[in-house]
């Protein structure tokens with residue numbers, strides 16, 4: 467544990483720890499925004515904090531047990547602070563808070579606040595209520611519309627690359643996933659709110675925005691002129707914002723990849739040629755058991771249509787091995803699908819049951835040793851494909867958005883259109899600019915390059 471520097475004078479120290487997806491990171495920033503008017507300023511360590519918020523993720527293995535062991539550690543800090551005559555508000559937010567609710571304060575009575583992902587706008591009121599009553603406050607309702615209506619405008623700049631939540635929740639009910647239970651039904655923010663937040667982010671220096679949502683391409687936000695916009699229409703409007711050079715979105719469901727969205731990849735230069743499109747399995751039997759609503763053949767046909775629209779498109783995916791009932795033939799079908807698609811990047815996991823989900827009670831569990839072996843095979847193949855994709859850029863000149871200084875002096879760090887980190891010798895004045903970079907070496911996890919002449923730009 468590190469020593470905490472003092473907060474800005476007169477401010478209270480707020481320590482936020484965020485686990486899980488980018489949406490949780492975004493939510494943590496919004497919680498800091500909502501608490502700023504109460505005088506809370508973020509600090510980097512929990513020691514001496516006036517308030518600690520753990521923003522939890524239910525996707526983590528043994529998420530609940532890990533939360534309680536972390537709370538046990540923080541209890542000591544809280545007691546030490548109280549022994550000095552101070553106070554520390556301890557809050558648990560996020561998907562584990564949503565799933566466990568009052569069980570958290572029953573097991574850990576020193577927790578002051580438990581709040582689900584749709585209640586962040588109520589934090590100031592909850593802090594006041596906990597102080598007034600001296601009792602724990604639990605808020606795990608699902609009125610997602612309210613949250614976005616009542617959150618303050620984004621205040622802290624995010625930097626050259628920014629995230630913007632446009633959609634929350636999910637109605638797909640995949641067999642293994644807790645999101646429909648912890649984040650609730652699918653909800654899309656209105657178009658005007660999204661555009662206003664995007665303009666603000668660009669005004670604060672953002673050049674690339676990644677639109678976030680658990681099922682982001684199901685977006686159907688209300689338009690001011692009436693009716694609803696899909697994601698493709700939203701991307702077209704965002705691409706018109708001066709200074710916004712790059713657009714991305716995550717996470718998509720194959721079933722919501724409609725023709726308009728495929729055309730957006732073809733027609734809008736700001737939409738980057740990189741798409742995270744989870745497939746989870748290459749076996750139709752397992753896909754059906756997962757309730758994914760598509761077959762392997764349909765996924766492959768979709769990939770073909772996307773690549774026909776945008777030939778330089780690179781794909782990333784999620785794979786789960788060892789879903790209940792997965793046989794050796796199913797595993798082979800997954801390996802075959804990976805070989806066919808050739809992913810540029812991927813996240814792969816062993817299936818582990820999430821309480822309350824349909825698959826958690828399903829028969830025909832795959833034993834751990836088999837899951838381990840299958841995961842190793844999947845990951846070895848995906849690693850080779852990622853290395854191959856990175857190596858394929860060697861000797862090419864590609865546009866790189868410079869996002870900050872590199873690890874070494876005189877070095878810049880940036881991103882290609884395909885999201886690979888690139889390290890380039892160059893002046894810090896280039897941060898925020900996009901410039902052509904000649905790629906000297908494509909390493910498994912990053913690229914090394916040097917600034918090139920404008921006319922050499924390839925992508």
Ligand code: SF4
Pocket residue numbers: 636637638639640643644645646680681719
């Ligand atoms: S589509 Fe994604 S968020 Fe929705 S249930 Fe399936 S895995 Fe979970």
